[in-house]
Amino acid sequence: MKQVKGGVTAAKGFEAASTAAGIKYKDRKDMAMIFSKTPCKVAGTFTTNLVKAAPVKWDQEVVANSKCAHAVVVNAGIANACTGDEGMGYCKETADCAAELLDISSDSVLVASTGVIGKQLPMDRIKNGVKNMVPELKDSLEAGHEAALSIMTTDTKEKEIAVEIELSGKTVTIGGMCKGSGMIHPNMCTMLSFVTTDAKISKQMLQEALSEDVKDTYNMISVDGDTSTNDTCLLLANGEAGNEEIITKNDDYIKFKEALNFVNTTLAKKMAGDGEGATALFEVKVVHALEKEQAKVLSKAVITSNLTKAAIYGHDANWGRILCAMGYSGAEFDPEKVDLYFESKNGSIQIIENGVALDYSEEEATKILSADEVTAIADLKLGEAEATAWGCDLTYDYIKINADYRS
């Protein structure tokens, strides 16, 4: 596996375009389109929130029932959530508009929205945006990059990644972009992720690879514990790499899944590290657990603990908060066996041995915790399973972004 430049247009046959449709933001692009002339197999995973945005419902239908997918139309600024039948109608109108211009069928167009909830989409601007983008579709890395910029809301950095692998002698590329940082206007954190590949793979294998992988990647990050109404991850595969089609969980499937995992992990970490107001990516590894599920529950409890997140902001080696969060996570473990380490580019230090604090240097710990990527490793000394979760620190700016918006 080799990391290469680019994002959603890195894989063969994928084009992108973006435009300033004026939905909410001034002086910036706020719509993007991804297109593959070759029909794609499509897999998707979506928010588990009972309150699902209209585009989530639309895409679930496309992923479940459409023969193929060709295009994705994304807008930032309005989430099209809690918008009732009117909002559902706008998904169809957007898809119809793109379908007509691209000469494809409406049910091969996916849509995604992020932004304010409760507001209806301004359909004239959305349709104008689609009309402006279609003639601009390009397969350049630059076009993909512009698309990644266009879907940002409170994100401070665009997020894209691409890798190459070789399957049955053919070069296969997987690339993706995503956005996600926290809440915007009076609204909810929206994570949107779009991954494209030219791999030839059956729809079933594609969905299985994605469904398995999100559990270890997107589902292991948290900025504020608030599950959005719009969370969407789409994976499109157009088969243009010409590899032998993956139809079983063979060696090629494993290689594909490894590459997909790298792409998704990278995108997920970019979101956690760019969490609203964050100054640091906070990674928590739980190792030597009895079972993977146990390790996942424990690592997620730590990265979602407000108190731990505030301590990370203060560069404070507050191991008591970490042990406390593990304790209330619901997972079983023996607190009196736990070893705890902090690690960053500034060094590594052990803080706890067998549940009791060592005589460590606070100064050294603070230095390690002052990096922009900080890792805590909890060694349970029980078995061989492990898991990693990613979050960020909790800062004044998180409050500022989410309290002051409308005042």
Add this chain to the structure above:
Amino acid sequence: MKQVKGGVTAAKGFEAASTAAGIKYKDRKDMAMIFSKTPCKVAGTFTTNLVKAAPVKWDQEVVANSKCAHAVVVNAGIANACTGDEGMGYCKETADCAAELLDISSDSVLVASTGVIGKQLPMDRIKNGVKNMVPELKDSLEAGHEAALSIMTTDTKEKEIAVEIELSGKTVTIGGMCKGSGMIHPNMCTMLSFVTTDAKISKQMLQEALSEDVKDTYNMISVDGDTSTNDTCLLLANGEAGNEEIITKNDDYIKFKEALNFVNTTLAKKMAGDGEGATALFEVKVVHALEKEQAKVLSKAVITSNLTKAAIYGHDANWGRILCAMGYSGAEFDPEKVDLYFESKNGSIQIIENGVALDYSEEEATKILSADEVTAIADLKLGEAEATAWGCDLTYDYIKINADYRS
């Protein structure tokens, strides 16, 4: 039921004392003692955190196996959590010291600690504190009030309450004090609550009343979602009111439980409203639910949502965040039936009808949300059950208290 002045010394036969033992804080009291010469039935509920502080383990043993209880010794400053066998030994030393001076048995002495975890108690100071307090024990309301002040950590207000009821022609009093606000030094939020009553009631009924009631009171508040290692609620009953002993769930039991509920609800709300950095108590009522459990899960999800809490700080009628939190709570409901209202001393306003925003005045909503106690009411229109949860807003000061402590 009549609210009366006082706290833990309001009920007949209960005395209190407090002292500045110098455990961590300078120039203030940091130890308290509650004593009843008449032996008490004792009920307790404790943290569900797997990492339990030594005093929690000690008290669980006393509640489960001791014939009676006479005294409670509390210290602020050090939590005696994650302190291993040494910490357990200090619980016994404290109880032994108090028992000798009070001429009672060690296993009738309860202990409670709140503060830094991982540090051992300075036993010389603790014992000196006990020695100083025993001769000072008084049944005055002032002595109870001083005790409530002594157990504070990051609390900004002392928390006490007392009520009177009449059972079988006798006046029965229930009074209590608690502390709880968030985390201190490198440590965890600790909620300690001590309720005394002169009611005559069997140990079994006492424990049942408490165990049932904490589910609707203390377990329905949250400051930061972090369950402490030290959470403790103790209820002592010395029977001095002389009422007919409550041994079944008769009318007297119901009256007693109503009064206990008022005491616990009041103390719990005081903690939520005095959450670290909080500027407002945030109450969430879910009404017309199918089942109480559903209403509880939904109301708790809203008060623990960081995004909602930040919006309350900003006086922002951010209904999308509330609906979002309800949606990811795990409880079933129909988002398209929900009505939502905000209420405070400044007025009342409906924001959503059947899941869709009304054309409400943002100005009016902001005025209502600017009070120091704010209520959101979500009407599910499904059945007759309801529940209430209490939290607070998420503010810059919460970050300051928890990030800057050691820097």
